[in-house]
Amino acid sequence: MPIHEKNLIEKEDLLEKEKAVVDGVDVSGRWNTFIRERLLSDYHEDFVEEVKSLPGGRTVTNCWQCGTCTSGCCLHTDYGLREFNPRYFIYLAQIGNVDELKKYGDVIWRCISCNKCVERCPKGVKVEEVVHNIDEVLRRRGVTEDTPGSRWDRTYLDNIMATGVLDELGLTLKYVRAEKPEDFTRGFMARMAVKIIRNGNIRTGPIRRRTRGWKKMKKVAEDILERDGYASAK
Amino acid sequence: MxxxxxxxxxxxxxxxxxxxxxxxxxxxxxxxxxxxxxxxxxxxxxxxxxxxxxxxxxxxxxxxxxxxxxxxxxxxxxxxxxxxxxxxxxxxxxxxxxxxxxxxxxxxxxxxxxFAHWDPHKKYEYAYGVYPDVIDFKDFEKMLSDGNIVRPSNGQVPRRVAWLLCVGSRDRQVGKFYCCRLGCAVSIKQAMEVRRINPAIDTYVYYMDIRTYGFWEDKLYWKSMEEFGVKYIRGRIGSINRGEDGRLIAMAEDTILQRPSEVPLDMVVLATGMEAxxxxxxxxxxxxxxxxxxxxxxxxxxxxxxxxxxxxxxxxxxxxxxxxxxxxxxxxxxxxxxxxxxxxxxxxxxxxxxx
Missing domain, CATH: 3.50.50.60 (FAD/NAD(P)-binding domain)
Known part of the structure; x- marks a missing residue:
């Protein structure tokens, strides 16, 4: 049978032996190609329930697959990361297709939270939060590993939980030291620091500010985090 | 006068x-x-x-x-x-x-x-009248009125119920070229009722288009997905078979996933159209x-x-x-x-x- 939609065949589903002989006939290479079946054999309802239970994940079931989010997405359209398709991630979450989501484990976390999708969604899906929650559930289930994105979230949370006020300088230094992103050279960092201090985008200096009464409030925040399943930031 | x-x-x-x-x-x-x-x-x-x-x-x-x-x-x-x-x-x-x-x-x-409801026996590939768990609108309305949602085959509460839209409408094969206007709304309404009566039952609607015109859009379609968690699968079921454990297997193409779908279902409700x-x-x-x-x-x-x-x-x-x-x-x-x-x-x- 001729294959009509070759673009749908994924590399890992293509089974092919370089050398093969059957009944004395040489069937090496393309002659012995098999393609694994791409069958959807079940739905898994618990996945979407878990996404829904997280804060910000409630709107995951609002999605009707129009594609407004994806077509305006910074990553998908402007940056050209075509695999990043929030519409598709949401559908996979809705029907609980974890196997397919797993393939995008290294893509989903790359959302830069520009929130254009949230602005434009006609059904009021909080796309950015929902996609982050899908990523979170995948990690909680051990389907995907920690990513630079999730480590950033963790560093961010720890930072803000310390005093109740975000310390941008400490946050950046800690993250950059741990992750060592290639682009963040010393010169780049220094130039950036001058720029953002000058234009007022950074408000913290060497002295850390504190939220008044933070000790009491921290307890409340920790309780909420624990309730929502995030390991408390103690 | x-x-x-x-x-x-x-x-x-x-x-x-x-x-x-x-x-x-x-x-x-x-x-x-x-x-x-x-x-x-x-x-x-x-x-x-x-x-x-x-x-x-x-x-x-x-x-x-x-x-x-x-x-x-x-x-x-x-x-x-x-x-x-x-x-x-x-x-x-x-x-x-x-x-x-x-x-x-x-x-x-x-x-x-x-009007009369279209007789789904004529669409043999859906096996209405062959598998007891394949039912149509009027059967399910009766079931809802009686307040007893169970699989006709074994009397147990279904885990997963699906609706198949446009049975006997929008179909050249059966000579019905028109839209029944109500199938979407009634299916969605039934799915919402099921979820309200028993939230443990998962509901799926297999559709080509959802035609809940006018105010039915937000009152039914949106509400069903947002408040009741009814799920929508784009694709028309081609045939219904029976699986090994007595559940139904809906043979469809999930056109969003672009792949064949053979998902087990406990009950399928056929959204039968209207005829004179x-x-x-x-x-x-x-x-x-x-x-x-x-x-x-x-x-x-x-x-x-x-x-x-x-x-x-x-x-x-x-x-x-x-x-x-x-x-x-x-x-x-x-x-x-x-x-x-x-x-x-x-x-x-x-x-x-x-x-």
Whole structure:
């Protein structure tokens, strides 16, 4: 049978032996190609329930697959990361297709939270939060590993939980030291620091500010985090 | 001038509404219904809640039935119009019922003979009548009215129920080229009812398009997915098979995933479309009314004169002219009533002028 939609065949589903002989006939290479079946054999309802239970994940079931989010997405359209398709991630979450989501484990976390999708969604899906929650559930289930994105979230949370006020300088230094992103050279960092201090985008200096009464409030925040399943930031 | 006497054929929402308005306007209404009760198909098939306000059928139709019965309209249930002869001064009709025949002279006729659900047996690939867990709209409405959602095959509560839209509509293979207008709304309403009664049952709607026009969009479609978690799968099921454990396997293409889908389901509800009822076809033949290409009664002008017909003195309303919701049928019944009354009044003025 001729294959009509070759673009749908994924590399890992293509089974092919370089050398093969059957009944004395040489069937090496393309002659012995098999393609694994791409069958959807079940739905898994618990996945979407878990996404829904997280804060910000409630709107995951609002999605009707129009594609407004994806077509305006910074990553998908402007940056050209075509695999990043929030519409598709949401559908996979809705029907609980974890196997397919797993393939995008290294893509989903790359959302830069520009929130254009949230602005434009006609059904009021909080796309950015929902996609982050899908990523979170995948990690909680051990389907995907920690990513630079999730480590950033963790560093961010720890930072803000310390005093109740975000310390941008400490946050950046800690993250950059741990992750060592290639682009963040010393010169780049220094130039950036001058720029953002000058234009007022950074408000913290060497002295850390504190939220008044933070000790009491921290307890409340920790309780909420624990309730929502995030390991408390103690 | 004697009060106008008008025959109404059919005691469903449209016929009841026409009867009420004719008597309210001082006319004399004779309502002929073939069943032994008033209320039409919604009552006969024990519909549950009505879209979009999710009110029970009784709450919508019983006040109408009561007011018709108290209004002085002559309601003949279990009766049938045998023949209609048009003469110089209106129509002479023969009505049979209760073992006897009566003859009546009337000034005008309102046809409100309604629709029938399409018979899903004809779509053999869905195995309706073969697998007991494949049911249709009317079966499921009955189930909801009884408040007992169980798999017909084993009496157990289903884990997963799916709806398949457009069965016997929008299908060249069965000669139904039109949209039934209500299938989406009714399926969604049923799915919402299921989720409200038992949130542990997962509900899926297999669709090509969702056509919940007007206010049904947010009242039904949006609400179902946002508040009730009804899930929507784009793809028309090609056939229904039985799996090893007795569950149903819906063979479909998930067109969003772009892959074949063979997901086990416990029950499949076929969203059967509407077609002209036998009564509609018989009555149209008896009165010499033309049928339009889909088999329903053809109005004189479907855009500007939807309740008039090419036969003077005969008016038509409700689902006899095409798929329609209950509120639309009730509105059309009133429209047909006023058109019939005006027809009689104008004719009597003409007769008086001639005399």
């Amino acid at each position: 004697a009060s106008p006497k008008i025959l109404i054929i059919g005691g469903g929402p449209a016929g009841l509404s026409a009867a009420q308005d004719i008597t309210d306007a001082g006319g004399e209404a004779i309502l002929v219904e073939q069943e032994g009760f008033l209320g039409g198909t919604p009552k006969r098939l024990h519909y549950s809640l009505l879209a979009p306000d999710l009110k029970p059928v009784e709450e919508v139709l019983d006040p109408l039935i009561d007011s018709v019965q108290q209004s002085g309209a002559r309601c003949m249930t279990g009766a049938k119009v045998e023949s209609v002869n048009s003469g110089r001064n209106g129509f002479t009709v023969t009505i049979s019922g209760g073992g006897k025949k009566v003859e009546e002279k009337v000034d005008a006729v309102v046809v409100a003979t309604g 009822s036998e009564g509609t076809r018989e009555t149209a033949a008896m009165l010499g009314l033309e049928l339009e290409e889909h088999g329903f009664v053809k109005p004189l002008e479907s855009d500007s004169m939807p309740v008039s017909t090419a036969v003077p003195g005969v008016f038509v309303c409700g689902t006899a002219t095409g798929p329609k919701a209950i509120p639309d049928s009730i509105t059309e019944g009133s429209a047909a009533a006023i058109k019939a009354l005006n027809y009689v009044r104008k004719r009597s003025i003409k007769v008086q002028a001639r005399a």
